[in-house]
Amino acid sequence: MTDKPNKAAPGDTSPSELTARLAQIRAQLAATAGPELAVTAHEIFCLVLALCRGHENPADPRFAAIVMAAAHAANGRDAIAFVPGFPPGRLTIQPEEAEAGTDASWPEGIGNLCRQLALSLTHAGNTSGGREQLAYLEAAQCARSVSDLLSGHALSG
Amino acid sequence: MISGQRARFGQLLDAGAAALEQPAGPRDPGGEDLQQACIALRKVIAVMTRYLRDEPWNPALSSKPASRPASPWDLARTDARRALFQASAWLTVGAPREPPHRRDPSWLASRLDSAALALAAGHDLLQTHFTRSAAGSRHARTEWAQVLASPAAEHAMLAEIGQLSSRLAVHGARAATRPGWRASPDSRQRLNAACQTLWGLSASVRAADDSEPLPGQVTELLRSIPPSLLPPRAAPERTESVTDLCAGATLAAERSRRAAWRSGPEASWSPAMSTASLRLLAGSSVVISHNNHVLLTALGNAQLPNTQGELHAQLVAAADATAKMRAAWLNAAHALDPFTADTRSQIGPMAASASDLALWTGRLAYDDPDWHPAQGPAADHRSSEQLAATPETVRRTINAVHHASYALEFLATAQHRQMQAASASGRILVPTHTVPDTWDIPCPFAAAPAERIDHLLDAYTDARHASVEATAKVASVAEATGAHSTVLQTAAALTDDVAKMKISTDRSSDRKRLAAIHHVDAGPVERILRDLEISDRDLLSRAADVDRIGHQLILDAAERQTPGYQRAVRNISSNVGTAATINRVLPAATASQAAALQTRDEHLIEPDPEH
Numbered sequence: 001m002t003d004k005p006n007k008a009a010p011g012d013t014s015p016s017e018l019t020a021r022l023a024q025i026r027a028q029l030a031a032t033a034g035p036e037l038a039v040t041a042h043e044i045f046c047l048v049l050a051l052c053r054g055h056e057n058p059a060d061p062r063f064a065a066i067v068m069a070a071a072h073a074a075n076g077r078d079a080i081a082f083v084p085g086f087p088p089g090r091l092t093i094q095p096e097e098a099e100a101g102t103d104a105s106w107p108e109g110i111g112n113l114c115r116q117l118a119l120s121l122t123h124a125g126n127t128s129g130g131r132e133q134l135a136y137l138e139a140a141q142c143a144r145s146v147s148d149l150l151s152g153h154a155l156s157g
Numbered sequence: 158m159i160s161g162q163r164a165r166f167g168q169l170l171d172a173g174a175a176a177l178e179q180p181a182g183p184r185d186p187g188g189e190d191l192q193q194a195c196i197a198l199r200k201v202i203a204v205m206t207r208y209l210r211d212e213p214w215n216p217a218l219s220s221k222p223a224s225r226p227a228s229p230w231d232l233a234r235t236d237a238r239r240a241l242f243q244a245s246a247w248l249t250v251g252a253p254r255e256p257p258h259r260r261d262p263s264w265l266a267s268r269l270d271s272a273a274l275a276l277a278a279g280h281d282l283l284q285t286h287f288t289r290s291a292a293g294s295r296h297a298r299t300e301w302a303q304v305l306a307s308p309a310a311e312h313a314m315l316a317e318i319g320q321l322s323s324r325l326a327v328h329g330a331r332a333a334t335r336p337g338w339r340a341s342p343d344s345r346q347r348l349n350a351a352c353q354t355l356w357g358l359s360a361s362v363r364a365a366d367d368s369e370p371l372p373g374q375v376t377e378l379l380r381s382i383p384p385s386l387l388p389p390r391a392a393p394e395r396t397e398s399v400t401d402l403c404a405g406a407t408l409a410a411e412r413s414r415r416a417a418w419r420s421g422p423e424a425s426w427s428p429a430m431s432t433a434s435l436r437l438l439a440g441s442s443v444v445i446s447h448n449n450h451v452l453l454t455a456l457g458n459a460q461l462p463n464t465q466g467e468l469h470a471q472l473v474a475a476a477d478a479t480a481k482m483r484a485a486w487l488n489a490a491h492a493l494d495p496f497t498a499d500t501r502s503q504i505g506p507m508a509a510s511a512s513d514l515a516l517w518t519g520r521l522a523y524d525d526p527d528w529h530p531a532q533g534p535a536a537d538h539r540s541s542e543q544l545a546a547t548p549e550t551v552r553r554t555i556n557a558v559h560h561a562s563y564a565l566e567f568l569a570t571a572q573h574r575q576m577q578a579a580s581a582s583g584r585i586l587v588p589t590h591t592v593p594d595t596w597d598i599p600c601p602f603a604a605a606p607a608e609r610i611d612h613l614l615d616a617y618t619d620a621r622h623a624s625v626e627a628t629a630k631v632a633s634v635a636e637a638t639g640a641h642s643t644v645l646q647t648a649a650a651l652t653d654d655v656a657k658m659k660i661s662t663d664r665s666s667d668r669k670r671l672a673a674i675h676h677v678d679a680g681p682v683e684r685i686l687r688d689l690e691i692s693d694r695d696l697l698s699r700a701a702d703v704d705r706i707g708h709q710l711i712l713d714a715a716e717r718q719t720p721g722y723q724r725a726v727r728n729i730s731s732n733v734g735t736a737a738t739i740n741r742v743l744p745a746a747t748a749s750q751a752a753a754l755q756t757r758d759e760h761l762i763e764p765d766p767e768h
Contacts, residue, residue, distance in 0.1 A: 049494065053491065053494075056487060058447060058450070058480070058483065061536065063447060064443075064444045064447060064448075064515075064519070064530040064532075065530050065531050065532065067440050067443045067444060067487070067490065067530075068440045068441075068444070068530045068531075070440070070490070071436035071437060071439070071440040071490065072436075074432070074436055074493070074494055075432060075433050075436060075501065075502075078432050078497040078501055079501055079502070081497070081588075081601065081602075082501070086601070088588065088589065088590060088601040138501065138502050141502075148531055149530065149531045152531060152532065
């Protein structure tokens, strides 16, 4: 009755690679605005989904949080794809290959990234209107949920 | 505070029986009035008649079996209805029109009145699971209605009525034949005749039971049926004991079952059928399975008092089956990843109840009063000692795990059904660029093709099968430990055939419907008719003819092109709609026709025919 250890999936990312990638994405996120923000947010949600799927190990004490974070990441990805004017060619709804093999602190890194993403999306939502605002704010809520789940912040029921 | 204790039908039956056995009060020195007892007995019989009057077979609830010879239980039912009618007639015919003055009712009449009241409450409790249409037909309101409409439950009800008849007959006949009662000989005779009829009823039911014995579990199931109304939704606080948490998890599981049972066709239009709902439900189901696994593993590691090796093996098997259930639900969650829906953020009742159940089972599985899925690695599993402190805590824990597992069966079935309804309405979407080129859809998302939906449906079917397997393993533990949840297995056995039938037929018909709408070989005219959901064979055939004539016209026109003619439009397939038509024509084209129709690239140097 023991759970199997996390198996390495294709497309493993080493800790340093992921850290560098996250730093690059954060810088990109800080620099983007307008329609490009939607594309960057979409890419971030896809990355989070792939990372979560690659780390769904029942033996991990964070198993439940990671499973739920994956659901919120997929919801965020869908929400941002409905921003009017989102380039259809950038839609990558088929998830990337699960990413595994990163260091144990990846949830904190992703949690922080998603917190920053939530702020950017909220700002974009508050400065737009109509369906665009709805999509941005919906995606911001998803980013917040991922951040809370992966950072270990308890949510209200 | 958890209100886990709800009235059960059996408690009201017992209250009725207990009322008859109350000790007699001080007797009236002048003798008790027998007529009062007759009137009270008639009331009890009237309530019993109501139990048997409800139609046993309702097409809305379950399919009526093909014509078959009357079974002993069918005969018993007919006998019972006749006997109750006859007994009531004995007590009515010849009775004084004016009821006797009830200032000082007889002790037997008081007992019978109490029994009638308890039985009427029991009947009302069962009726809360049904509703009546304006036309008067009875329909299911809850998942228990299917159980109640099953023949086995009806037999169990007959058995209860038979036992009650026997008790009533004893009391009534005693009053009719013994001194101390004020009554005319005629009244005594009529009461005695009514009681003999009740004994006859009891004998008919016993004969049916001898011929086709009624499993004890069915009687237990019938007696355990609660009223339809569930207590209000409650989130766990920090103060619950293990017993409270078990009760809360059980109630949350019941709520999930109800929500799953009620879901269905509305998925074709309801905004509550959203991607957020689908993913929250799948994720919560993974967490519930995981929590169940943690609990079963903890119990498997416990030093249970009077433990037999067999129970330990059953717990290990149940934990393993639960791990498979978790994997199947995780697979269903993954299968949802490539899809979205036309509504996204609204959370439906099924997903909300599953989320509650995940929280309650988590609070039970982890030794942290603040446990939440967002909890970091700090949360420890609840110790085996806490869960197995007494045989009663073991029973309650297994009861909660069993209810949660059974709820997952319902949720998987309901999700499957919802997905069918939503996809048939074109509400499950994929990016347009991922669907076949022949689809001309001018928007970013398009209805998911049938074969991709099939993959998703397969994942839910697997989740259901794994949930059924896990529930069966947990049921064997429940039986070994004496947990009350064993009735769930009986309920599943009575209703499972109907549920399975619904899944298989619905799926095949929906797949055909999807295939019909999105027929990839259809020409443009035929596709328009299919998109309009025209199913008339003649109209579709005419549309196909028009498309064929159009194709032939294009081929004939291509044939008439002069060799070497340079047409003005370089690529006549540049438009998606035109390309689809040309692509459909090309397989039947001759070499010259194909050459005339295909795309020309001015950058390509055509080979010199001389070389």
